[in-house]
Amino acid sequence: MKNLTIVMAAVMVTAFAAQSAAQPRTNARILKPSELRTMSLSQMKTRGEKYLGEMRGLVTNVLQGLAEARQAGDPQTVKCVSDTLSTIKGLMRLSEQNGIGLSESVIANDRAKAQHEFVKMTIARNKMIELHAQAKGCGGPDVENAFEGAVVLDRIFDEDLPFEDAKAGLDLPMIILALPPSSSPFF
Secondary structure, eight states: OHHHHHHHHHHHHHHHHHHHHHSOOOOOOOOOHHHHHHOOHHHHHHHHHHHHHHHHHHHHHHHHHHHHHHHHTOHHHHHHHHHHHHHHHHHHHHHHHHHHHHHHHHHHTOHHHHHHHHHHHHHHHHHHHHHHHHHHTTTSOOTTTOOOSOOOOOOOOOTTSOOSOTTTTOOOOOOOOOOOOOSSTTO
16 A cells, blocks of 8 residues: 555656646746847857747647547636637748748848847747746636745846836926915905
8 A cells, every 4th residue: 555655646746847848938038129139140040940949839838728628528728718819820920931031031131120020029929938837827727826925026227217116396386276266356
């Protein structure tokens, strides 16, 4: 009996590790203008190809979630995942076109167009990461989506934005509540 418990625990740990390894670990990334200016064309192309690979992995993962929801026979989760998947597929199609455009601009040595295509790919990738999380959340929380503790909020400020409080120096106007003077001397 003790050996059976140890074997079951090992199987569960292995299954959890395999499931965690199968899921893509991508984080949304803010692209700063200074970072974009310093990137070479070949770096943009390489990172764009990497983003396309990550996005394909996200599509595959959402498709697996759709298959699992269909197997479970949960129509509400199937609809939620299907709706999210249609948006993800559209973004994937656009991103592949942007990847081709990026490759063409790198070959033509057109930096402005390459930057434009790369920024579109970055935005699509970040949106796809959000949609992937939304698809994972369809059907309610499970072990993978549950967490404990306080929510961590990261605030990202660009260097050219002011850090001061926007309301600083603004005071409430002083309102005097009194009857106005009469406009007629007879009343």
